[in-house]
Amino acid sequence: DNVWRIDFQLGWQADPEEEKKPENVIPRIKAMLGDEREFDLEWVSVYTFQCRRMNSFNHGRVLFVGDAAHQVSPFGARGANSGIQDADNLAWKLKLVMDGKAPAELLDTYSDERVFAADENLMNSTRSTDFITPKSAVSKTFRNAVLGLAEHYPFARALVNSGRLSVPSFYTESRLNTPDSDEFAGDMVPGAAMDDAPIETAGGERWLLAALGNGFKLVHYVPDASALDAATTQALAALADAPIAVEALVVAERGTAPAGLKTLIDTKGRIRERYDLSPGASILARPDQHVAARWRALDVAKVRAAVAKASCNA
Template sequence: MQTTFENPRYPFKHHSDLNQGTAVHHPVVIVGAGPTGLAMGLDLAMQGIPSVILDDNNTVSVGSRAICFAKRTLEILNRYRCVSPMLEKGVTWKKGKVFFQQDLVYEFDLLPEKKHKLPAFINLQQYYLEQYLVEFIDTQQQVDLRWLNRVTEVTPGVKGNRLKVETPEGSYVLTCDYMLVADGANSPIRKQLGLESRGQVFKDRFLIADVLMQAEFPTERWFWFDPPFHPNQSALLHRQADDVWRIDLQLGWDADPQREVLEANIRPRLEAMLGEDVDFQLEWASVYTFQCRKLDSFIHDRVIFLGDAAHQVSPFGARGANGAIQSVDNLGWKLASVLKQQGPTTLLKTYDIERQMAADENILNSTRATDFITPKNKISRVFRDATLQLAKDYEFARTLVNSGRLSTPARYLDSPLNTLDDEEAFDGGVAPGSAALDAPIIIGDKTSWLIDILGTRFTLLIAIDKTDISRVGESLPELLQSVGVDLVPIFLFSESTDLEVPKGAMCICDPWGYVAQRYQLEPGTCYLFRPDQVVAGRWREFTSDSLISAVNRALGFDMEVMP
């Protein structure tokens, strides 16, 4: 098989912990240097929290694996300041087509709305993402990434954890306040602790083939039900970087995984799909089985699970890696608040509450997609095929077609951290528990984006007119000292102004009205954003009491609302 990517080999480096005769303590130890673990280290670094990342390997992932990265994931990586190489290398797309047999059923657009900094999706092989994260981590003093460091023993406790680590130069012992487990779907740590991930394994197999070729297919997501080249099964086509195309082919439960990954068996399937005259090279192949499962709790004392170690979904819908990065985004600021003693330790419970909500949603969507793609009986197959036939002409039927509901931002609408508002006062806008919506803005004399100034700390957005800035501004300096966290007020004007804003505040302009429209702003409207760019609360008139109350609630101090 030909390859367009040569895996880097990162050297083992001697570190001072190996020289100690006793256990060395670190606030946070992360196990696993895949996308989840690497992103977790960067997120904590943004919050000023040092961490140690341990990985038993010395390279990035072998094979493309996750390739579809959604807009919300890109916004999170943008906050880490490492999204640029992904955008430069990745393939941007937002449109898709669904086929039934030889016919086009319908097309869709994942981001019809204009004026967003980042695209709906990019396709980029997972090994590139990991490589970029590693390169950026190498510039961060707060992250200690250790290759060829394998955790062999874990002793968890209510006050901390003890880890034994094996290296090429011998073993050593670490203790930590919190251990974050991101060691993958087969998580050795999860097994050591005797924890079980519960769920469903679907009796079907799929072939992933990465194909290097020059092709005229547009940069879109194409999905076929029962295509002529692969009858009674399904197929998926995506373009990646380097002229590599991802092809997924349904095989059926009786397929032999060891035989199906042989090039001699893959090539005839691809020739039937692409045409015998198409010149292509097979770069990588794998056979997988759908699994939808998760831990009952992602937190066990001071051991916290993330990514595939916590929850698994089927690949259709691109909810695995995208969901994992959102989990990192959710946990990072909460753990930092606890370690800085700005929030109670019980704040961490809301990571489990909120991300269980998201995992349930991802698993539900993944399970429904699997059931639609692979009907379990003749009646289900008749219903599916009839739905596809109707979808050619009727909009209502298209909502029933499920080739994988693509990843969207998690909405924590029932989170105990939300300050609920008067629903009649906001007939639209962005509800508490929802991720921020981007829009173009002006800062000074430069055009920028709202998403660039939100995140990592609490942010208060105030839609204000020139007549009211003095009243609000006078109370801010003292108020900012009393909230107990790093909070940035942002004064939003509908047009440029030379008015002086209070020290520590930021002034932005919304001359096109996109921010006002998307957030349903009126003069005086306030939005409080959490450090993960999620809306914590909103209200129509600024008061000191409303801000303090919303910040305290977002930090988990109103524990009577906790289950």
């Protein structure tokens, strides 16, 4: 629609009604744009943001999500993004509890994990705010030095903090995680928000996270899906036969898994690389697409134990 949102910082002594008048707004915009392009004002308002959160997001039968639970500055797009992440975290847990497949204790982990994420967002948002609006003469001197250096030196550009963009939190300390018993490299540790990667399926080119959907999934890696042996095929299929079903997804460089199992072709090797997968390795994905557990070899009993832990049934 060719509508721009532009924010200006006002001092604490500013008169909100005066600042909203077109004769005061338009000169600011022209000074920022640096030319005489024509524009119309769609809407002008004055607001004050907060950086705060509730102590707990779970109060009995009342659960708080998004801005009702936490508020941050507009820097880094952390408000709406964190609200969506709250909903992602809560939805599958609430469904399991309502279906009688998990105890109400599972809802406490919603608060645990999302309070941790809110603190992370508040910390980063506050750092951005302090850079944009320094609270002391020393901070202002540092900020101005960074801006001056950034114009000429690449190393200083990384120090310019105009709002680090929102990224999902890693729940590395969550009680729902199954700790590693095998060695893996990379960032996809238990609790990590899963990395995406291009794949190819029977329906064409897709992306890993879209294929994962919103249930428990076991990503099992083999070089050639068509060479999957009968015992492994049977073990993977059996994971769906449980109160909390786990769908197995066979990730391979080539081939097609036996009937009943979905095959995801790792077209560029990104899944194998990003998850440090070797033949026979498996990743258990939570419904909100965070890593719950990972193993170098398939063991159905371990998978079921990890699902029980991730749903507070153990």
